[in-house]
Amino acid sequence: MRSRLSQSFESARRFGAALVILPALLLSGTVVAQDSNEPEASVKLPGFPSERPMTYEELTDKGLPSIVVVHQLGRDGKEEEGVGAGFVISEDGFIATALHVIGEGRAIKVKFADGSVHHATGIHAWDRQLDLAVLKIEAEGLSPLPLGDSDKLKQGAIVVAMGNPHGLEHSVVKGEVSVVSSKREIDEIEMIQLAIPVEPGNSGSPVLDLHGRVQGVLTMKSAVTRNLGYAVPVNRLHALLEKPNPTPMDRWQRFGSLDAEEWIPVFGSHWFRKSGQIRVEGVGDGFGGRALCLSQTEPPDLPYEVAVSVKLDSEDGAAGLVFASDGQDRHYGFYPTSGQLRLTRFDGPTVFNWRILRTLDSDHYRPGAWNDIKVRFEKEKILCFVNDRLVIESTDNGLREGWVGLVKFRDTEAEFKRFRVGKTVESLAPSDETKESVLGKVVDMKEDANWDRELIASLSGKAEASRSVLSARAEELDRQAKQLRRLAVSVHTKSIERALLKALDEEEDRIDLFHAALLLDKLDNPELELAPYQRSFKRMAREIRDSLEENADDFARIEALKKHLFEQNGFHGSRTDYDNPANSYMSRVIDEREGLPITLSVLFMELAREIGIKSIVGVPLPSHFVVRYLPEEGSAPVEFIDVFDQGKIMTLDAAAELVSFNGRELLDEHLIPSTKQQIIERMLRNLVSSRFDLDSPENVLPHLELLVALDPNDPYERLRRGMLRARLNDPDGAREDFGWILETRPHGIDLRQVEQMFRRL
Numbered sequence: 001m002r003s004r005l006s007q008s009f010e011s012a013r014r015f016g017a018a019l020v021i022l023p024a025l026l027l028s029g030t031v032v033a034q035d036s037n038e039p040e041a042s043v044k045l046p047g048f049p050s051e052r053p054m055t056y057e058e059l060t061d062k063g064l065p066s067i068v069v070v071h072q073l074g075r076d077g078k079e080e081e082g083v084g085a086g087f088v089i090s091e092d093g094f095i096a097t098a099l100h101v102i103g104e105g106r107a108i109k110v111k112f113a114d115g116s117v118h119h120a121t122g123i124h125a126w127d128r129q130l131d132l133a134v135l136k137i138e139a140e141g142l143s144p145l146p147l148g149d150s151d152k153l154k155q156g157a158i159v160v161a162m163g164n165p166h167g168l169e170h171s172v173v174k175g176e177v178s179v180v181s182s183k184r185e186i187d188e189i190e191m192i193q194l195a196i197p198v199e200p201g202n203s204g205s206p207v208l209d210l211h212g213r214v215q216g217v218l219t220m221k222s223a224v225t226r227n228l229g230y231a232v233p234v235n236r237l238h239a240l241l242e243k244p245n246p247t248p249m250d251r252w253q254r255f256g257s258l259d260a261e262e263w264i265p266v267f268g269s270h271w272f273r274k275s276g277q278i279r280v281e282g283v284g285d286g287f288g289g290r291a292l293c294l295s296q297t298e299p300p301d302l303p304y305e306v307a308v309s310v311k312l313d314s315e316d317g318a319a320g321l322v323f324a325s326d327g328q329d330r331h332y333g334f335y336p337t338s339g340q341l342r343l344t345r346f347d348g349p350t351v352f353n354w355r356i357l358r359t360l361d362s363d364h365y366r367p368g369a370w371n372d373i374k375v376r377f378e379k380e381k382i383l384c385f386v387n388d389r390l391v392i393e394s395t396d397n398g399l400r401e402g403w404v405g406l407v408k409f410r411d412t413e414a415e416f417k418r419f420r421v422g423k424t425v426e427s428l429a430p431s432d433e434t435k436e437s438v439l440g441k442v443v444d445m446k447e448d449a450n451w452d453r454e455l456i457a458s459l460s461g462k463a464e465a466s467r468s469v470l471s472a473r474a475e476e477l478d479r480q481a482k483q484l485r486r487l488a489v490s491v492h493t494k495s496i497e498r499a500l501l502k503a504l505d506e507e508e509d510r511i512d513l514f515h516a517a518l519l520l521d522k523l524d525n526p527e528l529e530l531a532p533y534q535r536s537f538k539r540m541a542r543e544i545r546d547s548l549e550e551n552a553d554d555f556a557r558i559e560a561l562k563k564h565l566f567e568q569n570g571f572h573g574s575r576t577d578y579d580n581p582a583n584s585y586m587s588r589v590i591d592e593r594e595g596l597p598i599t600l601s602v603l604f605m606e607l608a609r610e611i612g613i614k615s616i617v618g619v620p621l622p623s624h625f626v627v628r629y630l631p632e633e634g635s636a637p638v639e640f641i642d643v644f645d646q647g648k649i650m651t652l653d654a655a656a657e658l659v660s661f662n663g664r665e666l667l668d669e670h671l672i673p674s675t676k677q678q679i680i681e682r683m684l685r686n687l688v689s690s691r692f693d694l695d696s697p698e699n700v701l702p703h704l705e706l707l708v709a710l711d712p713n714d715p716y717e718r719l720r721r722g723m724l725r726a727r728l729n730d731p732d733g734a735r736e737d738f739g740w741i742l743e744t745r746p747h748g749i750d751l752r753q754v755e756q757m758f759r760r761l
Contacts, residue, residue: 053210059160060172062212065143067162068110070101085163085204093139094124097204098219099131123252125244129577130236131219148213150233161196161218163205173197191230192216198229207231247570266292276529278416280408287351292322294405299421306404306421307374315339315367317412321375324399333407334375334384339367343384343392357394364389372428388429493702496523497709504677511676514606517586520683523702533587541610554613561607562647573644581690584683597644598625598683604643617673622664681710698728715746731761
């Protein structure tokens, strides 16, 4: 179901001009929120704009006291990592800005034109798709700007923006609304296009009309010209304020952060988790921009092995493994750097304490790709591997005990996955026997790229014929490559199918629905690691249990669960990006705190089960999934809990009204609780619907394969799969599905049309 906001949007079309999000000098950062122990504050919006158009001087005098410079702070609370703008919208401390200005994982401070500085104490509301955020500071008597009605904004209207271009604080520029329709759609959001000078540091600036009313918030500039910018219409800010999703500061700073029980960052940089992978950005505090991230897992006694897969944003960077670390300056490092592999020993904090043990080129290292690096640490030697090939052997014995983990240097941005430590660690690469077995089944060609001059000369004698033959062979290889990629997808789909069927082949109350939902994520993201999300889930449940009184009943547990999700961690229903497939992926819901009714409900139900509530069920209202608490006899049931709307309690009449709003009638069958398999099937159908509009048909086929595997007797999914198989030039697969339909003759299917399609095959 589309949200009420998103229903007003037309289908997306990407605007042709090259765009960039205005950087806050660095795009990492944080935002903060009001104390979760306080009642939710409401934003007191001002009125009283000027009745007559003001001069630029008057507008500047009126507006500048309301403009703030927004600074991101480093993890030490001092280092400024980015600069943007914001503006006061409430006399009691609410400040609007662009979300990318504050990012995630950092503290925020704001500076007023009079020089006063305030640290943000909370985030009142935020939305990734809109790129908007509302900060909270502890202040009274501020000078807010009145919010206008951007729907009334006309082409050619004169506007003024106040911000901090290139760090020049509290600057003022003027321009006008420039497009014929006054709005352009960019990334599915209507934007106001402006003819106005826009520079880094203007992000979050208010766009004012000559009456002093805010008409938009600057978020983008053209990459082609400095005099073309884009602003989010202020009416989107109005809508955001109607349904805030406040998040406390300490919780916001944990968005995407590493679990402190598993990892300890050392020497700064921004270490965070995304899609199950550990990522790092920003220069570290150690010499050479060095930063560590040490595993809390204590390595075994020597000998042991430690390994990780790493990918660098640029081969000029350096990042990899650290071992035998004292937790500070003393450690070994093995890592790719500038396209080579290096083993080093650090004995202190300066370059004079740094010893390069070995640097070399290796054909086994794959630039620009994931590389698995491993160290075998023995009493008398160090063995270093890349992609299972021994590349460095050292007898250096300067260090022999300490922690293991990750390291990066300079301004490298890197990704890590599959960190392992133990007496021995498993290889991620298939064995030679496995490769020979697989390739022997599907490949009948040899690879030889060593074209010598004699060969070229001999072929050039019959250049036209040679070119024709070689081109035909290349096309044949392209077809084979396409077939191999499709085969790889089919193999992956089958593995997910087996894992999913196994997960659902349990007694209903023993099925791990959270795990099953993660398997759907892995279907589309084969590199996704499930374990970090399972640990995050356990941690969330533990935090909820720790907040409960000893004899808390189910109602108290439900309230604690709602508080944890919606007040303390900012989970919310997707307002403006409803149809994005990310809302159907449980890992993305955990990472981004945003989702569909059904994904949020699954998280709610599974956390409820984990903290001891047994009587929570999912109810499949048409176009809007909800949950329901069914207590034991003698207690009044909670009719419905709308997890999409921050756990709002909904009566039966309200549910009927919601269903009616979506053009349906609420029937008794809609109130029957869904089984966990039915929930997974509904999530798969949501993915099919959202991805059909975005992807090529072959990327949707795996979801239909799973749906048929879960319910082989569903004629509608059989029909959809058959039609898609025919479209993808798979006549045998299409005949299988159409033949099954013609044989079983299910009701509700136009058998005559199916027979015609079958004959055309």
